Every structure is written in structure tokens, then in C-alpha cells.
Amino acid sequence: MATLEIHDLHVSVDDREILRGVDLTVKQGETHAIMGPNGSGKSTLAYSIAGHPRYTVTKGSVTLDGEDVLAMKVDERARAGLFLAMQYPVEVPGVSVTNFLRTAVTAVTGEAPKLRTWVKDLNTAFENLAIDSSFKERSVNEGFSGGEKKRFEVLQLELLKPRVAILDETDSGLDVDALKVVSAGVNRVRDAGTTGTLLITHYTRILRYIKPDHVHVFVGGRFVEEGGPELADLLEAEGYDKWVKGAGPAKAEAAP
Amino acid sequence: MTDFAIPTGREEAWRFTPTRRLRGLFEPLADGGDGKIVVDIDTPAGVTVEHVDPREDARVGSVFTPTERIAALAFEGTKQAIVVSVPAEARPDKPVSLVVRGEGGPSYGHITLDIGAFAEATVVIDHIGTTTFASNLEVKVGDGARLTVVSLQDWDDDAVHLEHQVAYVGRDATYRSVVVTLGGDLVRINPIVRFTGPGGDAELLGLFFADDGQHLEHRLLIDHDQPHCKSRVTYKGALQGEKAHTVWIGDVIIRANAIGTDTYELNRNLVLTDGARADSVPNLEIETGEVTGAGHASATGRFDDEQLFYLMSRGIDEAVARRLVVRGFFADIVERIGLPEIEQRLMNAVDDELANVERALARSTS
Numbered sequence: 207m208a209t210l211e212i213h214d215l216h217v218s219v220d221d222r223e224i225l226r227g228v229d230l231t232v233k234q235g236e237t238h239a240i241m242g243p244n245g246s247g248k249s250t251l252a253y254s255i256a257g258h259p260r261y262t263v264t265k266g267s268v269t270l271d272g273e274d275v276l277a278m279k280v281d282e283r284a285r286a287g288l289f290l291a292m293q294y295p296v297e298v299p300g301v302s303v304t305n306f307l308r309t310a311v312t313a314v315t316g317e318a319p320k321l322r323t324w325v326k327d328l329n330t331a332f333e334n335l336a337i338d339s340s341f342k343e344r345s346v347n348e349g350f351s352g353g354e355k356k357r358f359e360v361l362q363l364e365l366l367k368p369r370v371a372i373l374d375e376t377d378s379g380l381d382v383d384a385l386k387v388v389s390a391g392v393n394r395v396r397d398a399g400t401t402g403t404l405l406i407t408h409y410t411r412i413l414r415y416i417k418p419d420h421v422h423v424f425v426g427g428r429f430v431e432e433g434g435p436e437l438a439d440l441l442e443a444e445g446y447d448k449w450v451k452g453a454g455p456a457k458a459e460a461a462p
Numbered sequence: 463m464t465d466f467a468i469p470t471g472r473e474e475a476w477r478f479t480p481t482r483r484l485r486g487l488f489e490p491l492a493d494g495g496d497g498k499i500v501v502d503i504d505t506p507a508g509v510t511v512e513h514v515d516p517r518e519d520a521r522v523g524s525v526f527t528p529t530e531r532i533a534a535l536a537f538e539g540t541k542q543a544i545v546v547s548v549p550a551e552a553r554p555d556k557p558v559s560l561v562v563r564g565e566g567g568p569s570y571g572h573i574t575l576d577i578g579a580f581a582e583a584t585v586v587i588d589h590i591g592t593t594t595f596a597s598n599l600e601v602k603v604g605d606g607a608r609l610t611v612v613s614l615q616d617w618d619d620d621a622v623h624l625e626h627q628v629a630y631v632g633r634d635a636t637y638r639s640v641v642v643t644l645g646g647d648l649v650r651i652n653p654i655v656r657f658t659g660p661g662g663d664a665e666l667l668g669l670f671f672a673d674d675g676q677h678l679e680h681r682l683l684i685d686h687d688q689p690h691c692k693s694r695v696t697y698k699g700a701l702q703g704e705k706a707h708t709v710w711i712g713d714v715i716i717r718a719n720a721i722g723t724d725t726y727e728l729n730r731n732l733v734l735t736d737g738a739r740a741d742s743v744p745n746l747e748i749e750t751g752e753v754t755g756a757g758h759a760s761a762t763g764r765f766d767d768e769q770l771f772y773l774m775s776r777g778i779d780e781a782v783a784r785r786l787v788v789r790g791f792f793a794d795i796v797e798r799i800g801l802p803e804i805e806q807r808l809m810n811a812v813d814d815e816l817a818n819v820e821r822a823l824a825r826s827t828s
Contacts, residue, residue, distance in 0.1 A: 256775050257775075258771055259767065259771070279774070279779075280771060280774035280775055281774040281775075281776075281777050281778055281779045281780070283775075284774070284775055284776055284777035284778075285777045289775075290775055292772070292775075295772065296768045296769055296771070296772035297769075298769050298772060298773065298787065299763070299790075299791075300732075300787055300788075300790030300791040300793070301773075301786045301787055301790040302790065305786065305790070306773075306776075306786070309776075309778055309782065309786060310773075310776035310777055310778055313776070313777035313778050313779070313782070314776070314777040345790070346772075362776065366776070366777070
């Protein structure tokens with residue numbers, strides 16, 4: 207049973223403290239929604255776990271099955287089973303989608319996928335996410351629309367089958383049709399039961415399609431409330447005001 | 463002695479070149495230089511290769527006229543030239559291979575490629591070893607002929623090489639030039655295309671990869687002074703390491719009589735680390751209003767930390783990520799060469815460059 211444990215995590219960007227003591231445990235098969243207003247540090251949490259060099263951990267620990275995640279390089283974290291679906295996926299000109307996917311799957315699984323099953327798996331993944339197969343020959347994320355980038359993130363999630371998936375505002379900027387396609391992808395991964403999911407979102411809309419087991423409210427760089435799915439309904443009705451007032455000014459910046 | 467004055471280094475043609483690293487090539491080499499250059503030649507049936515005295519053989523310099531001091535000194539000072547002749551309508555079944563190996567010291571060189579009408583041939587010129595070398599490549603593409611020339615600069619790290627590669631493209635002839643520059647301390651290649659009849663087609667492909675301290679310069683000139691000719695230029699360069707410097711100059715002139723000209727040139731550079739510098743200057747000079755197409759594009763991009771983070775966040779280690787990006791960047795040029803054996807060699811050469819760079823990075827971080 208894979209378990210991601212975050213304990214008393216403090217993170218700074220350019221000497222400004224953004225995360226101020228985060229505690230969270232995510233077990234395989236569980237889905238945790240992390241909700242919070244803009245600037246609360248949600249993305250900082252996501253990128254810190256993935257190991258983005260811009261974020262400095264000043265205190266605390268992150269472990270995956272007891273292994274020290276913070277001591278690992280970015281690629282080692284991914285090979286250990288972490289996956290981050292980014293809010294703003296990066297364009298990589300010159301690297302074709304197929305070549306990228308094959309290289310990533312090879313790196314994460316430790317062996318090159320067998321050609322026969324690979325072609326089939328790839329086609330299925332593209333169909334599932336409703337991405338035209340012409341995208342296979344294009345450069346990674348180059349010229350993709352916002353929605354296409356998000357769908358491509360979830361396509362990677364399905365192919366890489368991580369032990370813990372962090373989805374950073376995967377729902378933002380999607381129309382309802384795209385949101386359904388993306389949610390169905392996340393649910394397929396969830397239903398396999400081998401992935402723990404950390405769903406970071408600003409809106410409750412996606413929670414109509416992806417039912418969380420736990421809902422956490424994140425304000426001012428730490429969790430301020432925790433509950434079941436009913437907490438999302440409360441947020442939908444009342445917003446974040448109740449927590450924001452006591453938390454001081456928002457501090458975090460947007461994701462890189 | 464040449465009519466060209468010694469450049470001060472401030473001239474437009476020399477302003478990017480570190481002239482102090484030219485090892486005296488602005489002055490004539492005494493007795494043509496005391497360096498040693500060995501040329502190994504593999505000639506397919508039907509092709510003639512001769513070593514000739516350039517002063518005695520009318521084919522040497524029959525079309526070529528030097529346009530710069532070093533090219534002129536090399537032309538005047540060469541003691542022995544190589545003439546490769548492909549007879550009219552011949553189609554050799556494999557490429558002509560010339561391996562030019564420097565064994566130290568300063569030298570001049572001259573190669574003339576004389577391609578007969580309607581012949582179809584490929585010539586591959588490899589440059590390896592160490593040298594201080596000023597040379598000229600004179601290419602005559604006969605009417606209706608099709609010629610591909612691959613010039614690979616794979617010199618040792620300390621080599622200095624300056625070469626003018628001047629092609630005279632005949633009526634309805636097709637000339638493809640592939641210039642690949644990887645090695646050398648200072649390499650400066652001037653690919654020049656002149657058309658000698660209407661309907662000519664020139665495609666110039668270039669690939670260069672500069673690392674620590676290397677100066678790799680390519681100065682192209684396509685002179686459209688015949689009607690209905692076409693030219694395409696695609697040069698791509700990667701740079702990595704302290705003081706890696708590349709220069710790409712693309713001059714295209716469309717003369718008043720060159721109606722129906724169709725030209726496009728493109729240079730893309732990929733800067734992989736801090737401390738490297740890519741200069742890119744396209745120039746298009748149009749003297750007629752009746753062109754079919756004329757354009758250029760130049761862009762220098764960086765392989766940045768965000769791209770690296772994205773690839774690594776998918777489990778791909780840093781060295782593989784870098785290789786993915788660079789191989790992808792060069793792939794469209796390499797694939798366009800159309801010679802599988804050459805393509806494989808070029809990709810291997812690019813991988814070797816990357817491996818060198820990775821070793822250097824590993825040393826600097828350990």
C-alpha cells in the first residue's frame with residue numbers, strides 16, 4: 207500500500223515563506239481534494255512535492271512508503287511513483303509526443319514497452335482522452351490549446367500509472383465537455399485502485415465528476431479545515447471568506 | 463600576391479570572427495605552408511579523381527574567383543589540387559568519399575568538383591585531425607545535373623579551418639549542400655551559390671554544434687542573377703558551454719534580371735546553457751519586383767529549466783532529456799538529407815557531441 211506522508215512542510219520562494227507547516231497523508235486508492243483561494247499556496251505544495259528547483263524546503267518531510275522524497279532528484283521522484291499534472295504544461299519544441307511518451311514510460315517502468323502492446327496502448331490512450339492521433343507527431347504541448355494541454359497531462363497520467371498523482375488545477379480553463387473527458391480519465395486511474403490522488407482545485411465544479419474521499423481547505427500556506435465530500439458543498443455555498451479573514455494576506459504566486 | 467588588404471577585424475565580413483585565433487592565415491604561408499594534409503579517396507566506378515598542379519590544369523579556377531583575402535591566398539598558394547570529375551549523364555552507384563585528414567601545421571587546399579551535364583552524384587568530404595587549414599571547394603554543376611555535397615567538419619578541438627565552398631549551378635541543375643560542423647577551435651565556412659543558367663535549384667542544409675570555447679561560423683551567399691531559380695536554406699545550430707560562439711550570416715541577393723526567383727532561408731539556434739552566444743543575421747536584397755517568393759526567418763531559443771523540469775518530472779533523467787531535445791531539434795534537417803548512411807552518421811556524431819558535453823557537465827558538478 208503506497209503512502210505519501212507530508213509532515214510539517216515549510217517551503218519558501220525567494221526567501222518568502224509560502225507553506226507554513228503542511229501535514230497530509232495520502233494512501234493508495236484515496237482521493238483528496240485540496241481547495242483554496244488564489245495565492246493560498248496550493249500550487250507551491252504541488253511543485254514542492256514534484257521537486258521544482260524554484261521552491262526551497264526549509265523544514266519538514268515528505269516520504270513515499272518511508273523513502274525520503276525530498277532527497278530525490280525530480281526524475282527520481284517520478285520513477286518512485288509520483289506524478290504531477292501541471293497547471294501550465296510546458297512546451298518542448300522538437301520533441302515529438304510519441305518519442306516523449308515512450309521515453310517517459312521506459313524511464314518510469316524501467317523497461318522499454320513492447321512494440322505490439324505499446325501501439326495499442328497509445329491508441330487507446332488517445333481515444334480515451336479524445337485527442338486526435340495527429341498529435342502524436344507534434345512537438346510536446348507546442349501549439350496545443352489550453353484544453354488540449356490538460357487532456358495530454360491526463361493521458362500521461364493514464365500511461366504512467368503513478369502511485370500518487372497530484373493534479374494541479376487540471377480543471378481550470380476547461381469547458382464542460384473537456385472537463386468530463388478529463389474527469390473520466392482521472393476516474394479510470396482511480397478505479398484501478400493503485401493510485402492515490404491529490405486533486406488541487408479552485409472550484410467545486412470538478413468534484414461533481416470526481417468524488418473525493420476527503421476535502422481539505424488550504425488557506426495561507428496550511429490546511430485550516432478537513433472533512434468529507436460535504437465540506438465541498440459548504441464551500442460551494444459560502445466560499446472561502448470564513449477562513450481567509452483569519453489567515454492574513456495571500457502570499458503565494460502562481461505556478462511557474 | 464592577392465589584391466585583398468589585410469582585414470582589421472572591424473569589417474562587416476570579419477567583425478564576428480576572433481581574428482587573433484587565425485594563426486597568421488591573413489599572411490601568405492611560406493611555400494604554401496609546411497603542414498601536412500592527407501586525403502584518402504574512395505572513388506566509385508566511372509568517377510575520376512586526379513591530383514593536379516593548379517597552375518597547369520585549366521579546370522582549377524575555371525569558374526572560381528576568390529572574394530576574400532584568405533580564400534585568395536589559399537587559391538594562389540595551393541601546390542596541389544584535387545579534381546573530381548563525374549562525366550555527363552553518369553550515375554555513380556555510391557558516393558565519392560574524400561577524407562581530408564590534418565596531421566598538424568598550416569596548409570592550403572583546393573578541391574574542384576566537375577559534374578557533367580545530367581550526371582547524378584553525391585560527394586562526401588570528411589575533415590578530421592588537427593590543422594591550420596585555408597581551402598577552397600569549387601563546384602561546377604553541369605546543366606540538368608544533380609549533385610549533393612556533404613561537408614563534415616569533425617576536426618580535433620585545436621583545428622583552425624577556413625573554407626569557401628563556391629557552387630556554380632547550371633541550367634535546370636540541382637545542387638544540395640549539407641554542411642555539418644562539429645569540431646575545431648575556429649571553423650569558418652562560406653557556402654556560396656551562383657547560378658550560371660535559368661531553372662537552377664539550390665538547397666543548403668547546415669547543422670552545427672558548438673561547445674566550450676568553439677567558434678563556428680557559417681556565412682552564406684546566394685546570388686540570384688539568373689531567372690527562375692530557387693533556393694532554400696535551413697541551418698540549425700546548438701550551443702553549449704562557456705564561450706561557445708556560433709555565427710550564421712545568410713545573404714541572398716536577387717538581381718534585377720532574376721525574375722521568378724523563389725527563395726527562403728531559415729536559421730534556428732538552440733542555446734543549451736548559459737555562457738554561449740549565437741549570432742544570426744539574415745540579409746535579403748531584392749532588385750526586382752517580379753519574384754515568386756522571398757523570405758527569411760531567424761530565431762534563437764533556449765533549452766530552459768522549465769522544459770528540463772517538465773521532462774524530468776516524467777522520470778526522464780537530465781542527460782536523456784537534453785538528448786531528446788537536441789536530437790529532436792536536428793532531426794528534421796538530418797531526415798532531409800535522404801542518405802540513410804549519412805543520416806545515421808550525423809545522428810551518431812550529434813550523440814558523441816552530447817556525450818562530450820555530459821562528461822564535461824559531470825566533471826564540473828563533481
